[in-house]
Amino acid sequence: MSNPSPDNASIFGRFADALESDWASKARQEQLPPAGSWHTWCYVAGRGAGKTRSGAEWIRARVEAGIARRVHLIAPTAADCRDVMVEGESGIIATAPNHFRPTYYPSLRKVEWPNGAIALLFSSDEPDRLRGPQCDSAWIDELCAMRQPTDTLDMCMFGLRLGANPQCLITTTPRPIKCLKDLLAREGQDVVVTRSSTFANAKNLAKPFLDSILRKYAGTRLGAQELEATILDDTPGALWSWEVLDAYRVKEPPATLRRVVVAIDPAVTSGEDADETGIVVCGVGEDGHGYVLDDRSGRYAPEEWAKEAVAAYRRHRADSVVAEANQGGELVSQNLKAIEANLPVKLVHASRGKVTRADPISTLYARGRVHHVGVFADLESQMTSFTPDFVRSRGNSPDRVDALVWGLTECALDGGDPYFLTWIAREAAKLNAVAVEAASRGRAAFDAAVFDNTVPGRVDPKMPVVKMRAPPTWCGTVFLRNGAKGLIDPDGILAAHDEDVAALRSIGFLPADAEAVAP
Numbered sequence: 001m002s003n004p005s006p007d008n009a010s011i012f013g014r015f016a017d018a019l020e021s022d023w024a025s026k027a028r029q030e031q032l033p034p035a036g037s038w039h040t041w042c043y044v045a046g047r048g049a050g051k052t053r054s055g056a057e058w059i060r061a062r063v064e065a066g067i068a069r070r071v072h073l074i075a076p077t078a079a080d081c082r083d084v085m086v087e088g089e090s091g092i093i094a095t096a097p098n099h100f101r102p103t104y105y106p107s108l109r110k111v112e113w114p115n116g117a118i119a120l121l122f123s124s125d126e127p128d129r130l131r132g133p134q135c136d137s138a139w140i141d142e143l144c145a146m147r148q149p150t151d152t153l154d155m156c157m158f159g160l161r162l163g164a165n166p167q168c169l170i171t172t173t174p175r176p177i178k179c180l181k182d183l184l185a186r187e188g189q190d191v192v193v194t195r196s197s198t199f200a201n202a203k204n205l206a207k208p209f210l211d212s213i214l215r216k217y218a219g220t221r222l223g224a225q226e227l228e229a230t231i232l233d234d235t236p237g238a239l240w241s242w243e244v245l246d247a248y249r250v251k252e253p254p255a256t257l258r259r260v261v262v263a264i265d266p267a268v269t270s271g272e273d274a275d276e277t278g279i280v281v282c283g284v285g286e287d288g289h290g291y292v293l294d295d296r297s298g299r300y301a302p303e304e305w306a307k308e309a310v311a312a313y314r315r316h317r318a319d320s321v322v323a324e325a326n327q328g329g330e331l332v333s334q335n336l337k338a339i340e341a342n343l344p345v346k347l348v349h350a351s352r353g354k355v356t357r358a359d360p361i362s363t364l365y366a367r368g369r370v371h372h373v374g375v376f377a378d379l380e381s382q383m384t385s386f387t388p389d390f391v392r393s394r395g396n397s398p399d400r401v402d403a404l405v406w407g408l409t410e411c412a413l414d415g416g417d418p419y420f421l422t423w424i425a426r427e428a429a430k431l432n433a434v435a436v437e438a439a440s441r442g443r444a445a446f447d448a449a450v451f452d453n454t455v456p457g458r459v460d461p462k463m464p465v466v467k468m469r470a471p472p473t474w475c476g477t478v479f480l481r482n483g484a485k486g487l488i489d490p491d492g493i494l495a496a497h498d499e500d501v502a503a504l505r506s507i508g509f510l511p512a513d514a515e516a517v518a519p
Helices: 006-020 053-063 078-086 151-161 178-184 198-204 207-217 220-227 240-246 302-314 331-337 355-365 378-382 398-411 418-425 433-440 445-453 498-506
Strands: 040-045 068-075 104-107 110-111 116-121 137-141 167-171 191-196 257-265 278-285 291-293 320-324 345-348 371-373 465-469 477-478 486-488 492-498
Touching: 040 053, 040 178, 053 068, 053 078, 053 137, 053 167, 068 078, 068 151, 078 116, 078 137, 116 167, 116 445, 137 151, 137 278, 151 167, 151 178, 178 191, 198 207, 207 220, 240 355, 240 378, 257 302, 278 302, 291 398, 302 320, 302 331, 320 331, 320 398, 331 345, 345 398, 355 371, 355 398, 378 398, 465 498, 492 498
Parallel strands: 040 167, 040 191, 068 116, 068 137, 137 167, 257 320, 291 371, 320 345
Antiparallel strands: 104 110, 110 116, 257 278, 278 291, 465 492, 477 486
């Protein structure tokens, strides 16, 4: 048989290329576009389930068919858009056939196909950039990992108005954020949903990866979410709930913050199986409320986490860095100052358990005193899984929560308003759950529980109750003569017995109706 002519060779090459790129013959059913009429397709799947490949192939098919001429590609960050959606191993360029391979222009944030169709790249860090451009096709990747998912989705939908059948694909590992719940509630209307787990794509995943994640996450709530793509309800007894986080979430911090601190919970080791280093940026406003500004946590080598923390310090114009030093001691400070010699570093040592430190912070959240500026998906997943019976286990170290607690505590304990300060330092949760529940319902309920003797063991109802005002520097609890613990309320008032008055006066307490004296 004679060799094919150049023209025939080109035809054979294109034929072989087409066979190799026949996505429909390789994909699982849930990875293919749903039949019927729909506006938004949500592909909710576990890590490594093939979401990115599905998105890239859906975009290519629409572009090649001439349906898509103007495309929007949207990811949590600009780097995600570039490294995953466009240049990733399963992204738009790598999965394109040779005869229809697009060109990427990084400086223009643009991808262009041979037929003239173009895609513009966007990140959820800048949702307002979506206000002007129009499109006929949009692919949003990892919606639940975005800082501003609702704003990003809204701006995308306003621009999705070109052509006869504009459509949007959302590929994401689920988290129980309001934005995703609202979308899923529209299933069967203008939204179609397909679902898949990590294990459905096992044949395309490395065995060491599967073995590792099974060993760490099989049977855990995190595994159910990240691998099985289960949308979890709140963990029973967790110190935080998604409802509370969503209720007090804000888009922007106050124009003026009293303090901004970068809090670090450093990991002892680095590597694939190491704990994360928690790096969380917190501030306190003129209103006395706490604001969570950023979460830069991750698995880093010591020099890497120090660079990340210093970068956060500069980016947010922080006042100081606070770092837990139980494990590394002075090495933690030295590691940071090797990056910036004059960095103001405060080392803190954990003398109480994680739950004890976290509980008063969770109460502040419940009372609407702390606000997340945007969504911090990984941090919030840890928070809503953290329970009072927490026991550290492999793959379950709440490093982000630890950093959060250190940061908000530091903001409050250095110049925060007395109300915020008092509730940070109190220990009511471990003393009496009834008092905590009453406090969450407001001041009147708190007074009734503490002063009207409806809290068991608080005061002896047979003895007269005296209200004493604590010195400004006192907060939390006081041991009374009969062995009970008295709780100082948010206004600095302590319910005590007559027999305790002399001892309380000796340490600076005054009758409640006396004028408070500064220390």
